[in-house]
Amino acid sequence: MLSKKIDNNSNFSENHINYLNSVYRQRLRIRLSQVGLLVGFLLLWEIAASFRWIDPFFISKPSSIFRLIVNLAKDGSIFKHTAISVFEAIMGFVIGTILGTIIAILLWWSDFFAKVFDPYLVVLNALPKIALGPIIIIWAGTGMRGIIVTALAISLVVTILSTYSGFKEVDQEKVKMLQTFGATKFQILQKVILPASVPNMINTMKINIGMTWVGVIVGEFLVSKAGLGYLIVYGGQVFRLDIVMAGVIILATATAIMYQIIVRIEDRFLKWKQ
Protein backbone atom coordinates (compact mmCIF):
# COMPACT_ATOMS: atom_id res chain seq x y z
CA MET A 1 0.00 0.00 0.00
CA LEU A 2 2.83 2.28 0.91
CA SER A 3 4.71 2.10 -2.36
CA LYS A 4 1.57 1.88 -4.46
CA LYS A 5 0.28 5.23 -3.26
CA ILE A 6 3.52 6.95 -4.12
CA ASP A 7 3.82 5.30 -7.54
CA ASN A 8 0.39 6.53 -8.50
CA ASN A 9 1.49 10.09 -8.10
CA SER A 10 5.08 9.99 -9.22
CA ASN A 11 5.02 13.70 -10.02
CA PHE A 12 5.21 14.59 -6.34
CA SER A 13 8.20 16.54 -5.12
CA GLU A 14 10.79 14.81 -2.99
CA ASN A 15 9.60 16.73 0.04
CA HIS A 16 6.09 15.51 -0.46
CA ILE A 17 7.23 11.91 -0.80
CA ASN A 18 9.21 12.29 2.41
CA TYR A 19 6.11 13.65 4.07
CA LEU A 20 3.99 10.75 2.82
CA ASN A 21 6.61 8.26 3.96
CA SER A 22 6.66 9.75 7.42
CA VAL A 23 2.86 9.55 7.60
CA TYR A 24 2.91 5.88 6.53
CA ARG A 25 5.74 5.11 8.94
CA GLN A 26 3.74 6.63 11.76
CA ARG A 27 0.69 4.54 10.80
CA LEU A 28 2.80 1.42 10.66
CA ARG A 29 4.23 2.19 14.12
CA ILE A 30 0.72 2.56 15.55
CA ARG A 31 -0.44 -0.69 13.95
CA LEU A 32 2.66 -2.60 15.14
CA SER A 33 2.20 -1.28 18.67
CA GLN A 34 -1.43 -2.35 18.65
CA VAL A 35 -0.55 -5.88 17.57
CA GLY A 36 2.45 -5.96 19.89
CA LEU A 37 0.34 -5.03 22.88
CA LEU A 38 -2.07 -7.91 22.22
CA VAL A 39 0.66 -10.44 21.55
CA GLY A 40 2.62 -9.32 24.61
CA PHE A 41 -0.43 -9.56 26.81
CA LEU A 42 -1.27 -13.07 25.59
CA LEU A 43 2.34 -14.15 25.96
CA LEU A 44 2.59 -12.82 29.49
CA TRP A 45 -0.68 -14.49 30.39
CA GLU A 46 0.47 -17.82 28.95
CA ILE A 47 3.81 -17.66 30.75
CA ALA A 48 2.25 -16.57 34.03
CA ALA A 49 -0.23 -19.43 33.87
CA SER A 50 2.40 -22.00 32.82
CA PHE A 51 4.76 -21.06 35.64
CA ARG A 52 1.84 -20.99 38.07
CA TRP A 53 2.34 -17.31 38.94
CA ILE A 54 -1.42 -17.19 38.58
CA ASP A 55 -3.88 -20.01 39.03
CA PRO A 56 -4.98 -21.23 35.58
CA PHE A 57 -8.03 -22.80 37.22
CA PHE A 58 -9.45 -19.34 37.88
CA ILE A 59 -7.90 -17.42 35.03
CA SER A 60 -7.41 -20.09 32.36
CA LYS A 61 -4.70 -19.51 29.75
CA PRO A 62 -4.56 -18.52 26.10
CA SER A 63 -3.38 -21.90 24.79
CA SER A 64 -6.20 -23.83 26.44
CA ILE A 65 -8.74 -21.23 25.32
CA PHE A 66 -7.38 -21.56 21.80
CA ARG A 67 -7.50 -25.35 21.99
CA LEU A 68 -11.09 -25.19 23.21
CA ILE A 69 -12.11 -22.89 20.36
CA VAL A 70 -10.51 -25.30 17.87
CA ASN A 71 -12.31 -28.26 19.44
CA LEU A 72 -15.63 -26.45 19.52
CA ALA A 73 -15.07 -25.50 15.90
CA LYS A 74 -14.38 -29.15 15.01
CA ASP A 75 -17.66 -30.39 16.39
CA GLY A 76 -19.40 -27.35 14.96
CA SER A 77 -21.02 -26.29 18.22
CA ILE A 78 -19.22 -22.97 18.26
CA PHE A 79 -20.77 -22.02 14.95
CA LYS A 80 -24.19 -22.96 16.26
CA HIS A 81 -23.82 -20.80 19.36
CA THR A 82 -22.35 -17.89 17.45
CA ALA A 83 -24.94 -18.10 14.67
CA ILE A 84 -27.80 -18.08 17.16
CA SER A 85 -26.49 -15.07 19.03
CA VAL A 86 -25.58 -13.17 15.87
CA PHE A 87 -29.01 -13.87 14.41
CA GLU A 88 -30.68 -12.60 17.58
CA ALA A 89 -28.48 -9.53 17.60
CA ILE A 90 -29.15 -8.73 13.94
CA MET A 91 -32.89 -9.18 14.41
CA GLY A 92 -32.87 -6.98 17.50
CA PHE A 93 -30.72 -4.38 15.76
CA VAL A 94 -32.69 -4.23 12.52
CA ILE A 95 -36.10 -4.19 14.21
CA GLY A 96 -34.86 -1.66 16.77
CA THR A 97 -33.43 0.66 14.12
CA ILE A 98 -36.45 0.53 11.82
CA LEU A 99 -39.07 0.75 14.57
CA GLY A 100 -37.11 3.44 16.41
CA THR A 101 -36.77 5.53 13.25
CA ILE A 102 -40.47 5.20 12.44
CA ILE A 103 -41.46 6.27 15.95
CA ALA A 104 -38.99 9.17 15.78
CA ILE A 105 -40.60 10.26 12.49
CA LEU A 106 -44.03 10.17 14.13
CA LEU A 107 -42.76 12.30 17.02
CA TRP A 108 -41.23 14.76 14.54
CA TRP A 109 -44.43 14.85 12.54
CA SER A 110 -46.59 15.89 15.44
CA ASP A 111 -45.19 18.23 18.01
CA PHE A 112 -48.22 17.55 20.19
CA PHE A 113 -47.49 13.83 20.13
CA ALA A 114 -43.86 14.45 21.00
CA LYS A 115 -44.73 16.63 23.97
CA VAL A 116 -47.30 14.17 25.28
CA PHE A 117 -44.92 11.24 25.08
CA ASP A 118 -41.86 13.11 26.33
CA PRO A 119 -42.14 12.24 30.07
CA TYR A 120 -42.87 8.60 29.31
CA LEU A 121 -39.86 8.32 27.06
CA VAL A 122 -37.66 9.99 29.67
CA VAL A 123 -38.77 7.51 32.35
CA LEU A 124 -38.39 4.53 30.03
CA ASN A 125 -34.96 5.75 29.02
CA ALA A 126 -33.80 6.08 32.63
CA LEU A 127 -35.24 2.72 33.67
CA PRO A 128 -32.67 -0.09 33.71
CA LYS A 129 -34.34 -2.29 31.10
CA ILE A 130 -32.75 -5.43 32.55
CA ALA A 131 -35.29 -5.11 35.35
CA LEU A 132 -37.94 -5.87 32.72
CA GLY A 133 -36.21 -9.17 31.93
CA PRO A 134 -38.54 -11.46 33.92
CA ILE A 135 -41.63 -9.70 32.58
CA ILE A 136 -40.41 -10.00 29.01
CA ILE A 137 -39.59 -13.67 29.45
CA ILE A 138 -43.07 -14.36 30.80
CA TRP A 139 -44.77 -12.37 28.06
CA ALA A 140 -42.64 -13.20 25.06
CA GLY A 141 -41.55 -16.69 26.01
CA THR A 142 -38.21 -18.22 26.84
CA GLY A 143 -37.09 -18.88 23.30
CA MET A 144 -35.44 -16.70 20.76
CA ARG A 145 -38.42 -14.37 20.81
CA GLY A 146 -37.87 -13.46 24.46
CA ILE A 147 -34.22 -12.71 23.77
CA ILE A 148 -34.94 -10.51 20.74
CA VAL A 149 -37.56 -8.61 22.74
CA THR A 150 -35.03 -8.08 25.55
CA ALA A 151 -32.54 -6.71 23.03
CA LEU A 152 -35.24 -4.45 21.60
CA ALA A 153 -36.24 -3.21 25.05
CA ILE A 154 -32.69 -2.06 25.67
CA SER A 155 -32.02 -0.44 22.31
CA LEU A 156 -35.37 0.97 21.21
CA VAL A 157 -35.83 3.95 23.52
CA VAL A 158 -32.29 5.17 22.94
CA THR A 159 -32.82 4.89 19.18
CA ILE A 160 -36.05 6.87 19.34
CA LEU A 161 -34.62 9.63 21.51
CA SER A 162 -31.38 10.12 19.66
CA THR A 163 -32.94 9.88 16.18
CA TYR A 164 -35.66 12.33 17.18
CA SER A 165 -33.21 14.82 18.64
CA GLY A 166 -31.19 14.50 15.41
CA PHE A 167 -34.32 15.42 13.44
CA LYS A 168 -34.88 18.44 15.66
CA GLU A 169 -31.32 19.64 15.16
CA VAL A 170 -31.69 20.01 11.40
CA ASP A 171 -31.25 23.68 10.54
CA GLN A 172 -34.69 25.31 10.54
CA GLU A 173 -33.54 27.76 7.88
CA LYS A 174 -33.02 24.85 5.51
CA VAL A 175 -36.58 23.78 6.20
CA LYS A 176 -37.72 27.34 5.58
CA MET A 177 -35.81 27.35 2.31
CA LEU A 178 -37.79 24.32 1.13
CA GLN A 179 -41.02 25.91 2.34
CA THR A 180 -40.41 28.91 0.10
CA PHE A 181 -40.64 26.46 -2.80
CA GLY A 182 -43.95 25.27 -1.40
CA ALA A 183 -42.71 21.97 0.06
CA THR A 184 -45.17 19.73 1.89
CA LYS A 185 -44.36 18.23 5.28
CA PHE A 186 -43.61 14.89 3.65
CA GLN A 187 -41.24 16.55 1.17
CA ILE A 188 -39.45 18.30 4.02
CA LEU A 189 -39.00 14.94 5.72
CA GLN A 190 -37.81 13.29 2.54
CA LYS A 191 -35.58 16.00 1.12
CA VAL A 192 -33.94 17.51 4.17
CA ILE A 193 -34.76 15.91 7.53
CA LEU A 194 -33.84 12.34 6.62
CA PRO A 195 -30.74 13.00 4.49
CA ALA A 196 -29.43 15.57 6.96
CA SER A 197 -29.89 13.05 9.77
CA VAL A 198 -27.94 10.24 8.13
CA PRO A 199 -24.71 10.94 10.06
CA ASN A 200 -26.65 11.07 13.32
CA MET A 201 -28.54 7.90 12.44
CA ILE A 202 -25.30 6.07 11.76
CA ASN A 203 -23.92 7.19 15.12
CA THR A 204 -27.11 5.94 16.72
CA MET A 205 -26.60 2.60 15.00
CA LYS A 206 -23.09 2.38 16.41
CA ILE A 207 -24.42 2.86 19.92
CA ASN A 208 -27.23 0.47 19.13
CA ILE A 209 -24.98 -2.40 18.16
CA GLY A 210 -23.55 -2.39 21.68
CA MET A 211 -26.98 -1.99 23.27
CA THR A 212 -28.46 -4.83 21.26
CA TRP A 213 -25.64 -7.17 22.24
CA VAL A 214 -26.16 -6.29 25.90
CA GLY A 215 -29.81 -7.26 25.42
CA VAL A 216 -28.96 -10.51 23.65
CA ILE A 217 -26.43 -11.63 26.25
CA VAL A 218 -28.67 -10.66 29.18
CA GLY A 219 -31.55 -12.49 27.54
CA GLU A 220 -29.40 -15.55 27.06
CA PHE A 221 -28.21 -15.35 30.67
CA LEU A 222 -31.80 -15.41 31.84
CA VAL A 223 -33.06 -18.19 29.59
CA SER A 224 -31.99 -20.09 26.47
CA LYS A 225 -30.27 -23.33 25.77
CA ALA A 226 -27.89 -22.01 23.14
CA GLY A 227 -25.96 -18.91 22.15
CA LEU A 228 -22.81 -17.18 23.34
CA GLY A 229 -24.51 -15.89 26.48
CA TYR A 230 -25.55 -19.44 27.29
CA LEU A 231 -21.98 -20.64 26.66
CA ILE A 232 -20.59 -18.03 29.04
CA VAL A 233 -23.10 -18.73 31.81
CA TYR A 234 -22.67 -22.48 31.39
CA GLY A 235 -18.88 -22.15 31.58
CA GLY A 236 -19.21 -20.14 34.78
CA GLN A 237 -21.56 -22.66 36.35
CA VAL A 238 -19.24 -25.63 35.71
CA PHE A 239 -16.16 -23.53 36.58
CA ARG A 240 -14.63 -23.91 33.13
CA LEU A 241 -13.02 -20.50 32.72
CA ASP A 242 -11.71 -21.46 29.28
CA ILE A 243 -15.30 -21.76 28.06
CA VAL A 244 -16.17 -18.37 29.55
CA MET A 245 -13.12 -16.72 28.00
CA ALA A 246 -13.72 -18.40 24.64
CA GLY A 247 -17.29 -17.09 24.68
CA VAL A 248 -16.14 -13.59 25.49
CA ILE A 249 -13.50 -13.62 22.75
CA ILE A 250 -15.94 -14.81 20.09
CA LEU A 251 -18.44 -12.23 21.30
CA ALA A 252 -15.85 -9.47 21.03
CA THR A 253 -15.02 -10.58 17.49
CA ALA A 254 -18.66 -10.70 16.42
CA THR A 255 -19.46 -7.24 17.80
CA ALA A 256 -16.32 -5.79 16.24
CA ILE A 257 -17.28 -7.19 12.83
CA MET A 258 -20.81 -5.78 13.08
CA TYR A 259 -19.39 -2.42 14.10
CA GLN A 260 -17.00 -2.46 11.16
CA ILE A 261 -19.90 -3.13 8.78
CA ILE A 262 -21.58 0.05 10.04
CA VAL A 263 -18.34 1.98 9.55
CA ARG A 264 -18.17 0.70 5.95
CA ILE A 265 -21.75 1.83 5.37
CA GLU A 266 -20.84 5.21 6.81
CA ASP A 267 -17.88 5.57 4.43
CA ARG A 268 -20.08 4.66 1.51
CA PHE A 269 -22.94 7.00 2.26
CA LEU A 270 -21.07 9.95 3.62
CA LYS A 271 -18.65 10.68 0.85
CA TRP A 272 -19.86 14.28 0.89
CA LYS A 273 -18.95 14.67 4.53
CA GLN A 274 -15.30 15.49 4.27
Place this chain on the structure above:
Amino acid sequence: MKEERFVDIKEISMIYHTLSGETKAIDKLSFDVKKGEIVAIVGPSGCGKSTILSIIAGLIMPTSGTVFIDGKRVEGTNKKVGYMFQSDHLFQWRNILANVLIGLEIQDKLNEESIAKVSKLLDTYGLGDFKMHYPYQLSGGMRQRVALIRTLATEPDLLLLDEPFSALDYQSRLVVSDDITNIIKQEKKTAIMVTHDIAEAISMADRVIVLSNRPAIIKSIYDIQLTCADGIATPLKCREAPEFRYYFNKIWKELDVYVK
Protein backbone atom coordinates in the same frame (compact mmCIF):
# COMPACT_ATOMS: atom_id res chain seq x y z
CA MET B 1 -41.29 49.66 -18.40
CA LYS B 2 -44.91 49.58 -17.36
CA GLU B 3 -45.52 51.54 -14.21
CA GLU B 4 -47.72 48.92 -12.64
CA ARG B 5 -47.65 47.91 -9.02
CA PHE B 6 -46.26 44.42 -9.06
CA VAL B 7 -46.03 44.02 -5.33
CA ASP B 8 -48.47 45.97 -3.25
CA ILE B 9 -48.06 45.96 0.50
CA LYS B 10 -51.01 47.45 2.33
CA GLU B 11 -50.84 48.43 5.97
CA ILE B 12 -49.25 45.27 7.26
CA SER B 13 -48.69 44.93 10.98
CA MET B 14 -47.03 42.08 12.79
CA ILE B 15 -47.18 41.25 16.45
CA TYR B 16 -45.15 38.39 17.89
CA HIS B 17 -46.62 36.62 20.88
CA THR B 18 -44.69 34.82 23.56
CA LEU B 19 -45.82 33.72 27.00
CA SER B 20 -44.00 36.64 28.55
CA GLY B 21 -45.64 39.24 26.35
CA GLU B 22 -46.08 40.59 22.88
CA THR B 23 -43.76 42.47 20.59
CA LYS B 24 -44.91 44.72 17.83
CA ALA B 25 -42.47 44.17 14.99
CA ILE B 26 -44.13 46.06 12.16
CA ASP B 27 -46.69 48.84 12.34
CA LYS B 28 -49.00 49.54 9.39
CA LEU B 29 -46.37 49.40 6.73
CA SER B 30 -47.30 50.16 3.14
CA PHE B 31 -45.22 50.35 0.00
CA ASP B 32 -45.25 49.03 -3.52
CA VAL B 33 -42.75 47.71 -6.01
CA LYS B 34 -42.96 48.08 -9.75
CA LYS B 35 -42.13 45.37 -12.19
CA GLY B 36 -38.41 45.07 -12.91
CA GLU B 37 -37.46 47.24 -9.98
CA ILE B 38 -34.89 46.44 -7.33
CA VAL B 39 -35.94 47.82 -3.98
CA ALA B 40 -33.68 47.74 -0.96
CA ILE B 41 -34.96 47.92 2.58
CA VAL B 42 -32.50 49.21 5.15
CA GLY B 43 -33.08 49.67 8.83
CA PRO B 44 -31.53 49.23 12.23
CA SER B 45 -30.90 45.64 13.25
CA GLY B 46 -33.86 43.87 14.80
CA CYS B 47 -36.39 46.23 13.26
CA GLY B 48 -38.32 43.48 11.51
CA LYS B 49 -36.79 43.63 8.05
CA SER B 50 -36.70 39.87 7.64
CA THR B 51 -40.24 39.62 8.96
CA ILE B 52 -41.39 41.77 6.04
CA LEU B 53 -39.80 39.37 3.56
CA SER B 54 -41.30 36.34 5.32
CA ILE B 55 -44.72 37.96 5.09
CA ILE B 56 -44.31 38.74 1.38
CA ALA B 57 -43.15 35.18 0.80
CA GLY B 58 -46.25 33.89 2.56
CA LEU B 59 -44.22 32.01 5.15
CA ILE B 60 -45.98 33.86 7.96
CA MET B 61 -49.27 35.70 7.93
CA PRO B 62 -49.32 39.33 9.09
CA THR B 63 -51.43 40.16 12.13
CA SER B 64 -53.29 42.63 9.94
CA GLY B 65 -52.98 44.07 6.47
CA THR B 66 -52.57 42.40 3.10
CA VAL B 67 -49.94 41.79 0.47
CA PHE B 68 -50.78 41.55 -3.21
CA ILE B 69 -48.41 40.11 -5.76
CA ASP B 70 -49.42 40.72 -9.36
CA GLY B 71 -52.91 41.54 -8.17
CA LYS B 72 -53.34 38.36 -6.17
CA ARG B 73 -53.56 38.29 -2.42
CA VAL B 74 -50.78 36.38 -0.66
CA GLU B 75 -52.23 33.58 1.45
CA GLY B 76 -49.37 31.10 1.55
CA THR B 77 -46.17 30.35 -0.25
CA ASN B 78 -46.32 31.30 -3.86
CA LYS B 79 -44.48 29.88 -6.83
CA LYS B 80 -44.03 33.38 -8.21
CA VAL B 81 -41.75 34.23 -5.33
CA GLY B 82 -38.13 33.14 -4.90
CA TYR B 83 -36.41 33.58 -1.58
CA MET B 84 -32.69 33.89 -1.04
CA PHE B 85 -31.23 33.60 2.42
CA GLN B 86 -28.25 34.96 4.30
CA SER B 87 -26.44 31.68 4.02
CA ASP B 88 -26.63 29.53 0.93
CA HIS B 89 -28.28 26.51 2.64
CA LEU B 90 -26.88 24.19 0.01
CA PHE B 91 -27.37 20.53 0.90
CA GLN B 92 -23.95 19.00 1.45
CA TRP B 93 -25.18 15.59 0.35
CA ARG B 94 -26.23 16.81 -3.08
CA ASN B 95 -23.94 17.91 -5.86
CA ILE B 96 -24.34 21.39 -7.30
CA LEU B 97 -26.71 20.40 -10.08
CA ALA B 98 -28.92 18.40 -7.70
CA ASN B 99 -28.89 21.31 -5.26
CA VAL B 100 -30.04 23.72 -7.93
CA LEU B 101 -32.82 21.35 -8.99
CA ILE B 102 -34.34 21.01 -5.51
CA GLY B 103 -37.02 23.64 -6.10
CA LEU B 104 -38.17 22.03 -9.34
CA GLU B 105 -38.14 18.67 -7.61
CA ILE B 106 -40.45 19.98 -4.91
CA GLN B 107 -42.79 21.61 -7.37
CA ASP B 108 -42.77 18.44 -9.43
CA LYS B 109 -41.50 20.27 -12.50
CA LEU B 110 -38.47 18.13 -13.08
CA ASN B 111 -38.18 17.19 -16.73
CA GLU B 112 -35.54 17.19 -19.43
CA GLU B 113 -36.45 20.67 -20.54
CA SER B 114 -36.26 22.22 -17.09
CA ILE B 115 -33.03 20.40 -16.29
CA ALA B 116 -31.48 21.67 -19.52
CA LYS B 117 -32.58 25.20 -18.68
CA VAL B 118 -31.06 25.11 -15.20
CA SER B 119 -27.95 23.52 -16.57
CA LYS B 120 -27.65 26.39 -19.00
CA LEU B 121 -28.08 28.90 -16.20
CA LEU B 122 -25.14 27.29 -14.42
CA ASP B 123 -23.09 27.50 -17.61
CA THR B 124 -24.02 31.14 -18.17
CA TYR B 125 -22.95 32.19 -14.71
CA GLY B 126 -19.63 30.41 -14.67
CA LEU B 127 -20.57 27.30 -12.72
CA GLY B 128 -20.73 24.90 -15.64
CA ASP B 129 -17.61 23.03 -14.61
CA PHE B 130 -18.83 22.50 -11.08
CA LYS B 131 -22.13 20.72 -11.67
CA MET B 132 -20.89 17.44 -10.25
CA HIS B 133 -18.94 19.05 -7.42
CA TYR B 134 -20.13 19.07 -3.86
CA PRO B 135 -20.79 22.32 -1.99
CA TYR B 136 -17.74 21.98 0.27
CA GLN B 137 -15.54 22.19 -2.83
CA LEU B 138 -16.82 25.68 -3.74
CA SER B 139 -15.91 29.10 -2.38
CA GLY B 140 -18.41 31.20 -0.46
CA GLY B 141 -19.07 33.49 -3.41
CA MET B 142 -19.65 30.59 -5.78
CA ARG B 143 -21.98 28.93 -3.31
CA GLN B 144 -24.01 32.13 -3.06
CA ARG B 145 -24.28 32.22 -6.84
CA VAL B 146 -25.45 28.59 -6.78
CA ALA B 147 -28.06 29.60 -4.21
CA LEU B 148 -29.30 32.37 -6.51
CA ILE B 149 -29.55 29.97 -9.44
CA ARG B 150 -31.44 27.53 -7.20
CA THR B 151 -33.87 30.37 -6.53
CA LEU B 152 -34.08 31.32 -10.22
CA ALA B 153 -34.58 27.70 -11.33
CA THR B 154 -38.28 27.73 -10.49
CA GLU B 155 -38.60 30.92 -12.54
CA PRO B 156 -40.04 33.25 -9.91
CA ASP B 157 -41.05 36.75 -10.99
CA LEU B 158 -40.21 38.25 -7.65
CA LEU B 159 -36.98 37.69 -5.75
CA LEU B 160 -36.72 38.30 -2.03
CA LEU B 161 -33.14 38.68 -0.87
CA ASP B 162 -32.53 38.52 2.86
CA GLU B 163 -29.08 40.01 3.46
CA PRO B 164 -27.78 37.72 0.74
CA PHE B 165 -24.14 38.77 1.02
CA SER B 166 -23.63 39.17 4.74
CA ALA B 167 -22.03 35.76 5.07
CA LEU B 168 -19.30 36.67 2.58
CA ASP B 169 -15.99 38.41 3.12
CA TYR B 170 -15.71 41.99 1.89
CA GLN B 171 -14.06 41.33 -1.49
CA SER B 172 -16.39 38.50 -2.51
CA ARG B 173 -19.25 40.61 -1.28
CA LEU B 174 -18.51 43.35 -3.79
CA VAL B 175 -17.98 40.90 -6.63
CA VAL B 176 -20.98 38.73 -5.84
CA SER B 177 -23.33 41.68 -5.36
CA ASP B 178 -22.18 42.88 -8.77
CA ASP B 179 -22.77 39.43 -10.24
CA ILE B 180 -26.14 38.99 -8.68
CA THR B 181 -27.41 42.42 -9.64
CA ASN B 182 -26.43 41.66 -13.23
CA ILE B 183 -28.16 38.30 -13.09
CA ILE B 184 -31.33 39.86 -11.70
CA LYS B 185 -31.28 42.57 -14.38
CA GLN B 186 -30.54 40.13 -17.20
CA GLU B 187 -33.28 37.76 -16.13
CA LYS B 188 -35.58 40.79 -15.79
CA LYS B 189 -36.67 39.96 -12.28
CA THR B 190 -38.22 42.18 -9.67
CA ALA B 191 -36.37 42.09 -6.39
CA ILE B 192 -36.82 43.21 -2.81
CA MET B 193 -33.61 43.12 -0.82
CA VAL B 194 -33.14 43.52 2.88
CA THR B 195 -29.72 44.68 4.00
CA HIS B 196 -27.98 46.62 6.72
CA ASP B 197 -25.23 47.71 4.36
CA ILE B 198 -26.11 51.22 3.17
CA ALA B 199 -23.54 51.27 0.38
CA GLU B 200 -24.78 47.95 -0.94
CA ALA B 201 -28.36 49.21 -0.92
CA ILE B 202 -27.52 52.41 -2.81
CA SER B 203 -25.33 50.70 -5.38
CA MET B 204 -27.73 47.86 -6.17
CA ALA B 205 -31.22 49.29 -5.81
CA ASP B 206 -33.48 51.58 -7.80
CA ARG B 207 -35.14 52.63 -4.60
CA VAL B 208 -34.12 52.48 -0.98
CA ILE B 209 -36.69 52.28 1.80
CA VAL B 210 -35.46 53.35 5.22
CA LEU B 211 -37.19 51.83 8.21
CA SER B 212 -37.34 53.07 11.78
CA ASN B 213 -36.59 51.16 14.94
CA ARG B 214 -39.10 48.56 16.07
CA PRO B 215 -42.01 48.69 15.50
CA ALA B 216 -40.94 49.33 11.94
CA ILE B 217 -42.51 52.17 10.02
CA ILE B 218 -41.20 53.77 6.84
CA LYS B 219 -39.01 56.77 7.61
CA SER B 220 -38.33 57.73 4.04
CA ILE B 221 -37.96 56.40 0.52
CA TYR B 222 -35.14 57.42 -1.82
CA ASP B 223 -35.22 57.14 -5.57
CA ILE B 224 -31.64 56.38 -6.41
CA GLN B 225 -30.36 58.23 -9.49
CA LEU B 226 -26.68 57.64 -9.97
CA THR B 227 -24.74 58.94 -12.94
CA CYS B 228 -22.42 56.06 -13.50
CA ALA B 229 -19.34 56.27 -15.63
CA ASP B 230 -19.14 54.35 -18.92
CA GLY B 231 -22.90 54.04 -18.98
CA ILE B 232 -22.52 50.54 -17.56
CA ALA B 233 -24.44 50.62 -14.35
CA THR B 234 -22.79 47.83 -12.41
CA PRO B 235 -23.08 48.34 -8.66
CA LEU B 236 -19.33 48.45 -8.22
CA LYS B 237 -18.97 51.23 -10.80
CA CYS B 238 -21.92 53.05 -9.33
CA ARG B 239 -20.13 53.39 -6.05
CA GLU B 240 -17.94 55.97 -7.81
CA ALA B 241 -20.92 58.09 -8.86
CA PRO B 242 -20.84 61.64 -7.46
CA GLU B 243 -24.30 61.29 -5.93
CA PHE B 244 -23.31 58.19 -3.98
CA ARG B 245 -21.92 60.13 -1.06
CA TYR B 246 -25.00 62.30 -0.85
CA TYR B 247 -27.35 59.31 -0.56
CA PHE B 248 -25.02 57.58 1.82
CA ASN B 249 -24.88 60.50 4.23
CA LYS B 250 -28.62 61.08 4.06
CA ILE B 251 -29.47 57.47 4.80
CA TRP B 252 -26.80 57.22 7.44
CA LYS B 253 -28.27 60.18 9.30
CA GLU B 254 -31.75 58.83 8.81
CA LEU B 255 -30.83 55.53 10.39
CA ASP B 256 -29.61 57.44 13.38
CA VAL B 257 -27.14 54.78 14.37
CA TYR B 258 -25.56 55.19 17.71
CA VAL B 259 -24.13 52.76 20.18
CA LYS B 260 -26.20 52.68 23.27
